[in-house]
Amino acid sequence: MVAYLRTVPPIANPNLPAPRPPSAIAARESGHDGDPLGEQIYAGACASCHGWTGQSPISGLATIAGARSVNDPSGVNVAQVILFGGGRRPGEAGMAMPAFGDAYSNAEIAAAANFVTARFGAEGSRLTPDNVAALRLSR
Numbered sequence: 001m002v003a004y005l006r007t008v009p010p011i012a013n014p015n016l017p018a019p020r021p022p023s024a025i026a027a028r029e030s031g032h033d034g035d036p037l038g039e040q041i042y043a044g045a046c047a048s049c050h051g052w053t054g055q056s057p058i059s060g061l062a063t064i065a066g067a068r069s070v071n072d073p074s075g076v077n078v079a080q081v082i083l084f085g086g087g088r089r090p091g092e093a094g095m096a097m098p099a100f101g102d103a104y105s106n107a108e109i110a111a112a113a114n115f116v117t118a119r120f121g122a123e124g125s126r127l128t129p130d131n132v133a134a135l136r137l138s139r
């Protein structure tokens, strides 16, 4: 399914900014993408799987460059996947995105999501700790 979805060309949506292409991300250096706390969290908890270009060094499943979630300026899907993890269950083939909801505060998750959308997406999100608190209650 994932392999198929990655073959579907992106469709321009006038309501969303154009996705930032992987080549444009790769050309940037690490850092200076807005949120310093978010960058620190990304360096410690995310970069090993997702890399600094958003192209995963270990699995195509974990490539986030070009993903719809990171190109959504609301940042909601990114914050949700950080809070609750990916949809895949342990034991399913491939690797899974871990949940970080118990490991980080609302401020830390907002910072991480804002960093991820600013670095890998078309436009950085501006999630607040209160937004993340509301997302925690949505499940």
Ligand code: HEC
Binding pocket: 041, 042, 045, 046, 047, 048, 049, 050, 059, 061, 062, 063, 064, 067, 068, 069, 070, 077, 078, 081, 082, 085, 086, 087, 088, 095, 096, 097, 098, 100, 112, 113, 116
């Ligand atoms: C152990 C490896 C691993 C770590 C660590 C990890 N991820 Fe992931 N992540 C994945 C995988 C694999 C996926 C693909 C989704 C799935 O299949 O569950 C994913 C998916 C995602 C997505 C969704 C991409 C899409 O397709 O919409 C985002 C955003 C994301 N991760 C951000 C993060 C952030 C931020 C961190 C650190 C707080 C992090 N990840 C830590 C492996 C990891």
